[in-house]
Structures are given as C-alpha cells and as structure tokens.
Amino acid sequence: MNCIEIWSDIVRGVCLNFTLWLPFLSRPCAKKQQMSNSSSMPQFLLLAFADRRELQLLHFWLFLAISLAALLANGLILSAVACDHHLHTPMGFFLLNLSLTDLGCICTTVPKAMHNSLWDTTTISYMGCAAQVFLLVFFLGTEFSLLTIMCYDRYVAICKPLHYGTLLGSRACAHMAAAAWATGFLNSLLHTANTFSLPLCKGNALGQFFCEIPHILKLSCSHSGYLRELGLIVVSVCLIFGCFVFIVFSYVQIFRAVLRIPSQQGRHKAFSTCLPHLTVVSLFSSTSFFAYLKPPSISSPSLDLIVSVLYSVMSPTLNPFIYSLRNQELKDALRKIITGCFSEAINSPSSACYLPH
Numbered sequence: 001m002n003c004i005e006i007w008s009d010i011v012r013g014v015c016l017n018f019t020l021w022l023p024f025l026s027r028p029c030a031k032k033q034q035m036s037n038s039s040s041m042p043q044f045l046l047l048a049f050a051d052r053r054e055l056q057l058l059h060f061w062l063f064l065a066i067s068l069a070a071l072l073a074n075g076l077i078l079s080a081v082a083c084d085h086h087l088h089t090p091m092g093f094f095l096l097n098l099s100l101t102d103l104g105c106i107c108t109t110v111p112k113a114m115h116n117s118l119w120d121t122t123t124i125s126y127m128g129c130a131a132q133v134f135l136l137v138f139f140l141g142t143e144f145s146l147l148t149i150m151c152y153d154r155y156v157a158i159c160k161p162l163h164y165g166t167l168l169g170s171r172a173c174a175h176m177a178a179a180a181w182a183t184g185f186l187n188s189l190l191h192t193a194n195t196f197s198l199p200l201c202k203g204n205a206l207g208q209f210f211c212e213i214p215h216i217l218k219l220s221c222s223h224s225g226y227l228r229e230l231g232l233i234v235v236s237v238c239l240i241f242g243c244f245v246f247i248v249f250s251y252v253q254i255f256r257a258v259l260r261i262p263s264q265q266g267r268h269k270a271f272s273t274c275l276p277h278l279t280v281v282s283l284f285s286s287t288s289f290f291a292y293l294k295p296p297s298i299s300s301p302s303l304d305l306i307v308s309v310l311y312s313v314m315s316p317t318l319n320p321f322i323y324s325l326r327n328q329e330l331k332d333a334l335r336k337i338i339t340g341c342f343s344e345a346i347n348s349p350s351s352a353c354y355l356p357h
Contacts, residue, residue, distance in 0.1 A: 044204050049305070056118075112210065208308060209305060276323045
C-alpha cells in the first residue's frame, strides 16, 4: 500500500470528524451566551474593498482570475502527483497535501469576497463567519506543519541519504501527514470554539474582508474569555516558533552539508531541490508573522488588507508555480498532462485527457 492509498483512508476519516464537529463550532459554553450571541449578533459586517461600484467589480474579476489560476495550478499538481509514478515519492506526497491546503485556503476566503464585491454587500452570517474562521485556521495551521515536515524531508535527503528510505517510508509519510492534519484540526477547533463562545457587545463590524480571530476579539466584552483566547494564541505562537526554529536549524545543517560537496554540479543540484521549499516557507512565514506581529503603530486598515491578501490568497496561489519552476520531474509530468489533454481534445473532443503512468 503506497502513500496515496493510505492517505485516502485518512482523508475520509478527517472529513467525517469535521462533519460531526462542525455543528458545535459556534456553540458557546453557556446557554445564556448562546442566546445572547445568536440573537444580538445574527451577522457580521466585513471590510469592503472599495466604495465605488467600478472598483468593486474590478476586485471581483481580479479575485476570479486569482482563484481560477490557483484552482488550475493546484489541480494540475494534484493530477500530476497522483498519476505519475515518478512523483510517488515522500516529497511528492507532501506536495500533494500542500496543494490540498492551498486549495482550502483559497476556497475559504475568496468566494465570499467575490460574492460581496459582485452584489455590493459586506455581510456574513454568524455561522458562516464561524465556519470561515475554523477552515482558515485549520488549513493555515496544517500548511505550516506540512512545510515543517517537508523541511525534515530535505534534511534527511541531503544530510542522511543512506537512511532516507527508512526514515521516510510509506507508513512514516502517512503518519506525519496525518499528524499535520490532526494538529491543524485540533488547533482550529479550540480557537474557533473559544472565540465564538465569547459574548460580543461592541458592534458587528470587522476590519477585514474575511472573518479573523483578532478582529472578532476586539468586539468581545468578556475579559476572562478574551484572556483565555489570548492564552491559546500564545501557545499556538510558541508551537509555530518552535517549528520555525526547527526549519532554520535544519537549513543550517543542509547548507553545511551542501558546501562540503566537492563538485559544483552536485552543489547546484542539492540547492535546487531546497530552493522551492525555502521560497515557500519564506513567503508564508514573512507575510503571516507580519500580519499578526506587526507593531500597532504602523497598523492601518489598508495595510492590514494588503497583508491579509498576501498570506491568505497570494501565497496559496503562488506555491504551485514556485514548486513547478525548479522540479524537472514535476514539469515533465505537467507537460505530459497538458499535451495529452490538447491532443485528445483535437483528435476526440468527447474523450478524457491522457494521464501519465
């Protein structure tokens, strides 16, 4: 049983758990708080991109183009990894999972933003906001865990190549990926349940184009609940910082090992296998850290909007392009899929695309 087959069973289990837990995400700890929130806060007001109708339509078409590009790029990577046996490797398996999280991020924030821009509205329902917070935290947390695991993959491949097959076998890959998804799920469940159990009494206007925990906390009037959520955020930040330190330490060891390679061609090949992952980690970490850890003195609605678009929309869109630029096997598989689709469309429009084996 390979990684793809093992992971299909795990995904079905995660989806089942998500289906069972979703109705409880916005249920408060106390019935009184539930009645207060549901009655006085039936919906939230999101931040509009622009007041002029022309600019709203421009944002709609721009987000439509970005979402279609993200869906196409990540969909091609999913097809290439699943269908080409040359990509049935640990890195290919983790890249497949990363594409799933990227698709999840895009599908969580962009459709509602497009809907609001097209229909000139800024509202989102209470349950819709809770689901958006849960899914976004879930996919972002899982993505960072996967990036940490992919760093470990590069470390073992370059620093311990003789142990690569033992340390990163099919079962080990499935366990690490399942741990990443389970950690993201549990972290998101805790944050969402705690955030939406708080009584909100400071209006319903969120200074963001999607539901985000820091902006929802600003509406809370419960000091103890606010501190409880801040405690959870501190714990999450510490875990993320630990992963970040692990990534930095791993790349220090990787660069030291690469510089000891005698041939220039060998050093270039080793660096080229790490460059896409290092670029993705840098883009994701810099935008996310700046979004949540920037000084309040430089904070502004326009800056918050730009940074949030970068880490929640642009980063998931650019990831497949970054990985495909330096991965020759991935580029070859994508080329086979695209040329196969075009040749089949020309010869027999009703037939399916050719997929490599």
